[in-house]
Amino acid sequence: MSIGIAIIGTGRIAEVGFIPAISKANGAKIVSILSRDMLRGEKFAKKHGINSVYTDIDLLLKDPLVDAVIVCTPDAMHESQVIKACRSGKHVLCEKPMSTSVNSCLEMIAEIEKSKIIFAMGFNNRFNAGLKYIKNIIKNNEIGQIRYARAFVTTPQNDPNGWRAIGKQSAFWALSATGTHMIDIWRWYFGNPSSICASYTSPLYGGPNDEISNIIFEYKDKLLAEITAAAILPRANRIEVYSETESIVGENVFGIVTDEIIFRNGKKVDINPCDSFFEEVSDFIDSINRNAEPNSTYKDGLENLMIMEKSREHNFPVDL
Numbered sequence: 001m002s003i004g005i006a007i008i009g010t011g012r013i014a015e016v017g018f019i020p021a022i023s024k025a026n027g028a029k030i031v032s033i034l035s036r037d038m039l040r041g042e043k044f045a046k047k048h049g050i051n052s053v054y055t056d057i058d059l060l061l062k063d064p065l066v067d068a069v070i071v072c073t074p075d076a077m078h079e080s081q082v083i084k085a086c087r088s089g090k091h092v093l094c095e096k097p098m099s100t101s102v103n104s105c106l107e108m109i110a111e112i113e114k115s116k117i118i119f120a121m122g123f124n125n126r127f128n129a130g131l132k133y134i135k136n137i138i139k140n141n142e143i144g145q146i147r148y149a150r151a152f153v154t155t156p157q158n159d160p161n162g163w164r165a166i167g168k169q170s171a172f173w174a175l176s177a178t179g180t181h182m183i184d185i186w187r188w189y190f191g192n193p194s195s196i197c198a199s200y201t202s203p204l205y206g207g208p209n210d211e212i213s214n215i216i217f218e219y220k221d222k223l224l225a226e227i228t229a230a231a232i233l234p235r236a237n238r239i240e241v242y243s244e245t246e247s248i249v250g251e252n253v254f255g256i257v258t259d260e261i262i263f264r265n266g267k268k269v270d271i272n273p274c275d276s277f278f279e280e281v282s283d284f285i286d287s288i289n290r291n292a293e294p295n296s297t298y299k300d301g302l303e304n305l306m307i308m309e310k311s312r313e314h315n316f317p318v319d320l
C-alpha cells in the first residue's frame with residue numbers, strides 16, 4: 001500500500017529536499033501540498049506533478065488520501081501544524097528544529113503521545129555517509145575514547161530580512177539553520193553533555209537572533225565537543241574528531257546531497273555519498289509500515305531544543 005504524503009510549505013527544503021526524495025522512495029507518493037497562497041501553491045503543484053493544493057490545513061488534514069505530512073514551514077509554525085496533524089491521526093515528519101522553545105516542544109509531545117501516529121524528527125544528517133562512518137567508528141570503539149571534537153557549518157540562509165533572522169518565525173538564526181544539526185550529531189555520537197557553555201554574537205545586522213553562535217559541550221572527565229554555526233560567514237562545512245591516538249577530519253559532511261571527503265589520520269577514506277533526504281524519507285515510510293520508532297524521535301527534538309535554549313540563557317555568563 002502506498003502512503004499518501006502531504007507537504008506543508010512550498011519553500012526551499014520542500015522543493016530541493018523532499019520532492020526528489022519522495023519521488024525516488026518506494027511505497028509513498030505526494031498527494032497534496034499546503035501553501036498560504038493558492039496561485040503559488042498551484043504553480044508549485046504543476047511544476048512537481050502534484051494533484052491537489054490546499055490553503056487551509058484543516059481541510060488538507062481531512063483529505064482521506066493524506067496519511068502523513070512533512071512539515072516544511074518556519075520553525076514557529078511547527079507546533080500548531082504538528083498538533084493539528086496528531087489530532088487528525090496523520091503521521092508527521094517534522095523539520096528541524098522541532099519548534100522555537102522547550103515549552104512548545106512539550107505541548108507537541110503531549111499530543112504526539114496521545115495520538116497513535118509516528119513522529120519523526122528531521123535530523124537528516126544522521127543518514128549522511130561521512131557522519132555515519134564516524135558514528136560507526138565511535139560505536140565500535142575503534143579509536144579509543146574521543147577527547148575533543150569540533151564542527152563548523154555555515155548557512156547560505158544569510159538574508160537579514162529572512163524569517164530566521166528577524167525573530168518572529170524563529171528564535172534562532174545560525175543555530176536554527178545549522179547549529180541544531182551539529183547538536184544532534186554530538187548527541188547521537190556522545191549522548192547528552194553534562195554541561196555546556198555558549199556564546200552568541202550578531203555583529204553585522206544586530207538583529208534579535210544569532211549571526212554566529214558557539215557551544216561547547218562538556219562530557220565530564222571525558223571529552224569536550226564544540227560547534228560553531230554562522231549565518232554571515234563564507235561557506236564552511238566540516239567536522240573533526242580526535243581521540244588520544246587518532247584523528248578523523250571531514251569536509252562537506254552536512255547537507256542534502258553531500259560530497260564528503262573524510263581523512264583518517266591524514267589518509268583519505270572511501271566514502272559513497274548519498275541523499276540523506278531519500279534515506280530519511282525511506283526510514284519514515286518504513287517506521288509507518290512497521291509501526292516502529294524512526295531514526296530520530298521527538299525526544300531528540302526536545303533535548304536538542306533544551307541545549308539551544310540553555311545556550312542562549314547562558315550566553316557569555318562571566319563578565320571580565
Ligand SMILES: NC(=O)c1ccc[n+]([C@@H]2O[C@H](COP(=O)([O-])OP(=O)(O)OC[C@H]3O[C@@H](n4cnc5c(N)ncnc54)[C@H](OP(=O)(O)O)[C@@H]3O)[C@@H](O)[C@H]2O)c1
Pocket residue numbers: 008009010011012013014034035036037040041071072073074075077095096097122123124163169176177255256
Ligand atoms: N534538514 C535540513 O537540512 C533543513 C534545511 C533547510 C530548512 N530546514 C527546515 O525546514 C523548514 C523550512 O525551511 P525552508 O528553508 O524551506 O524555508 P523557506 O524556503 O522560507 O520555506 C518555508 C515555506 O513555509 C511557508 N510559510 C508559511 N508561513 C510562512 C511565513 N510566515 N513565512 C515564511 N514562509 C511561510 C511558505 O510556503 P507558502 O508561501 O507556499 O505558504 C514557505 O515557502 C524550517 O523549519 C527549516 O529549519 C531544514
